[in-house]
Amino acid sequence: MKFSPRVDELIKALQCLPGVGPRSAQRMTFQLLERDRVAGTRLGEALSRAMSDVGHCQDCRTFTEQTRCPICDNPRRAEKGQLCVVESPADLLAIESSGQYDGRYFVLMGHLSPLDGIGPDDIGLDVLDRMLAEGPWQEIILATNPTVEGDATAQYIADMARQREIRVSRIAHGVPVGGELGYVDGTTLALSFSGRRDI
Amino acid sequence: MKFSPRVDELIKALQCLPGVGPRSAQRMTFQLLERDRVAGTRLGEALSRAMSDVGHCQDCRTFTEQTRCPICDNPRRAEKGQLCVVESPADLLAIESSGQYDGRYFVLMGHLSPLDGIGPDDIGLDVLDRMLAEGPWQEIILATNPTVEGDATAQYIADMARQREIRVSRIAHGVPVGGELGYVDGTTLALSFSGRRDI
């Protein structure tokens, strides 16, 4: 025991958060106790509710409190037969915000990473394969991250889709619009060059 | 709404923590939901319990779930008639860890800061004055931080103690100017205690 049991318990529990060590956990605990118990109580309730109520959409696997998320539940989203595969709910949100896509999604909640023991079933590719079989799909759009793991995952899913004779595409990677060439990293520039098209 | 209501609620609630913005709140939420719901639930419970159960010791004002903290409740701590005044529970803990002091404490939970509207009563100096009156005290040791506010607070309390003809000292040697007491090692604190002078 360092402080009192309840205070020590909170300092320890806060360290489950990424990037929070003993020092910042102590600072957080003192700040909540001294200045904002209402917010602290609200956070406690939000945590309990989210941990118990939030599950995954039975179709696309994104986070939701319902059986199916609002996108999968919207029949207009299925009209074009497009399925966009992303790594995380944050990626889904970014694409939604762009307003450029109105099809359905499949959220992997990660990527293939054999070294970490993360195989196809761990990122729901068994579920995705059943979904591909149930179709009809016009196009599978692979929007995994342009990293070694994201590329390998995209390749794996592309093979799955081709076996079912479904068209597969990968979103283009390159220099962002408005970006300055001199500030773009080498990997992005390499992708930008290899993905060049005749004009 | 960005994600689902419960997820959005948690991302928002996490931003009450110092140093946590929208990006890290989202990262924390996803990590807990995907990898450690047990820890997330435990944190929720720890928060609720701490916010409702932790109060202040009726004597020294440090955090405790009891009416009086274990130090104030220990009659041997009162034997020498020494009272050490610190700014925070972390400072009390640092001094305890040094093993150089076995008297009682008074925790201000802050320091005088007229510009922020923090006056004597806000840091419990009314309670401290009653405590000084009730004595008997042999010595009041001022261990506030060596900052402008900490020094001003020490000066204010020194005047209070002198009016009651109680000896007052200020820890001096070893604590680096501008440093925070809670971050100083035990050896430095030991020097600081042995080198204290009457003021």
Ligand SMILES: [Zn+2]
């Ligand atoms: Zn869905």
Ligand SMILES: [Zn+2]
């Ligand atoms: Zn106490």
